[in-house]
Amino acid sequence: MASSSSSSLSRVVVKSSDNNLFVVNKKVASQSQLLKQCIDNMEEKGTNDVILIPLSNVTSNILTLVLEYCEKHADFADDDNNNQELKQWDHEFLKKFDYATLNSLTMAADYMVTKSLLNLCCQFIADSIKDLTVQQIRQIFDIKNDFTPQEEADIKNENAWAFR
Amino acid sequence: MANIDSLSDAILICILSFLPTKVAARSSVISKRWRHLWTGVTAVELELQQSLYCIILILSLLQTCMGKVEEVHVTSAYFTVPRCIFQCETLVNLDLNISQRCTFYKLTTINLPKLKLLCFSFRGGNSFDSIAMLIKSCPLLETLKMTLESLFFHNALALRSKLTYLCLVDNGLLIDFVTNSTELDSAYIVVTYVAFFSDWGLVADDVVGNFSKFFVQLCSIFEFHLESNVKIFSHMHLVNSLPVFRNLSSATTMLTRRSGVIDFLLFLQIAPNLKEVIVTLNYNESNPLADMTQSAVVVPELLLNNLDCVNITGLQGNNDEVNLLGYILKNATVLNEL
Structure with missing residues (x-):
């Protein structure tokens, strides 16, 4: 049946923090709850204009990646048979990035409320730090140890079961 | 150098939730910011070696995390399920993979309004009432996997109507199920009848009768796995109740x-x-x-x-x-x- 509602949008324009514009079709944009909410709100108001959604926290290069992810997942949205293929793609997708990109991507996924991408990033980071020592984690992520040796020993003692 | 500290607490907790709880707990010494982050995890995954010690551990652990935990996975030889687990309103998946002996305290109140997956094995003991009550008390339960051995069932076990997957491994064939599950679409059933139960006054016919009643209730399913030493269909054929x-x-x-x-x-x-x-x-x-x-x-x-x-x-x-x-x-x- 042809859509009778005149207020149905097919595309939105998303603006990155460095003022680049991305034209995104609705199905792809809907992978992000933030964008979906904006679209739904506009449709409710019955507007016919193309809407512009500014994302003040996401740079163009990260937004490109998020949209690449959304596009792939929108393609697979109606098809659960290719789950395995999609998982493989997800893994290859994240493998390319260094921690800095991964961090920004995680934050963008959180900000844009793309739950599956957020979980994917968190899982990926978790897997990559799983076998590291505390000292290695501090080094890799440049975290300053602000405990005194005594405090650190106390905490280890308190959670002794975890350090065996 | 990437600074993971630029991520929000919520994201860090999400990352920690993907780690085995033991590894997540080690993060408490990274820095002051990380001190208590791990206690916010939404998934608890424990692989336990020493039983006694672990009961105390999981008790304190779950009490810390209570109100947020959505998943609990425990792998252990022995385990006594602490009562607080059954009071966890946010719990969605409860997976107790216990190879030797799993014990329930006598359950008085159960509050698991969100539980969808329940998976446990039970060997020995007389905790039927607790198990029956547990299954009865989870309104949204969709997947139920039970391994039962030498467990005496006094009354019928009532399954919930939202259940879509039932996996039952029963090495005593004492099961007497009442399913009012209309949405069940897949069942994995392994039942072995052990002759010595007849010493307890259980006649094989009763048992097979119960079993056939159970089967009749399964007849809406789409997928079925069956392993059994009981010739159940021959029996049902005899009494014309196929x-x-x-x-x-x-x-x-x-x-x-x-x-x-x-x-x-x-x-x-x-x-x-x-x-x-x-x-x-x-x-x-x-x-x-x-x-x-x-x-x-x-x-x-x-x-x-x-x-x-x-x-x-x-x-x-x-x-x-x-x-x-x-x-x-x-x-x-x-x-x-x-």
Whole structure:
């Protein structure tokens, strides 16, 4: 049946923090709850204009990646048979990035409320730090140890079961 | 250098939730910011070695995390499930993978409004009431996996109506289920009847009767796996109460006795829409089977019309098997793969 509602949008324009514009079709944009909410709100108001959604926290290069992810997942949205293929793609997708990109991507996924991408990033980071020592984690992520040796020993003692 | 500290607490907690809880807990010494982050995890995954110590541990752990935990996975040889688990309103998945002995305290109140997956094994003891109460008290339960051994069931176990997947491994065949589950679409059943239970005053007929009642209630399922030393369909055939598995499209079975073949053929007759069958033969009997094709009564000719894939492994190449194959080939009109 042809859509009778005149207020149905097919595309939105998303603006990155460095003022680049991305034209995104609705199905792809809907992978992000933030964008979906904006679209739904506009449709409710019955507007016919193309809407512009500014994302003040996401740079163009990260937004490109998020949209690449959304596009792939929108393609697979109606098809659960290719789950395995999609998982493989997800893994290859994240493998390319260094921690800095991964961090920004995680934050963008959180900000844009793309739950599956957020979980994917968190899982990926978790897997990559799983076998590291505390000292290695501090080094890799440049975290300053602000405990005194005594405090650190106390905490280890308190959670002794975890350090065996 | 990437600074993971630029991520928000919520994201860090999300990352920690993907780690085994033991690893997550180690993050408490990274820095002051990380000191208590791990106690916010939404998933608890524990692999326990020393039993006594662990009960204390998980008690304190769960009390810290309470109100946020959505998943609990425990792998251990021995485990006593702390009461606080059954009060966890946010819990969605509870997976207790206990190889030796799992004990429940006597449960008085259960508050698991969101639980969808419940998976546990239970060997020995007399915790039936607790288990029955637990299953009854989870309104949204969709997946139930139970391994039961030597457990005495006094009353029927009532299954919830939202249940879609039931996995039951019962090595006592004492189960008496009442399912009012209309949405059940897949069942994995392994039941072994152990003769010594008859010493307790349980006559085999009662048990088989219970078992058949249970089967009748399963007849809406789409996928079915069955392993049992009880010739359940032969029994049901005798008392004329064979149900029809109208929706069933995929079935797998393991036959451990030669006489199971007849039972299986009976089963094929009551599954008119079956498309795929996988049979594993695993027996070492040397007595030849009585004329099988005769015992198999009515030829389910029409009923096999939809079958297009049969997979049989474990063939030993004797006459009975040739008979069975011949029988299937003769009757399965649209068979594609054998």
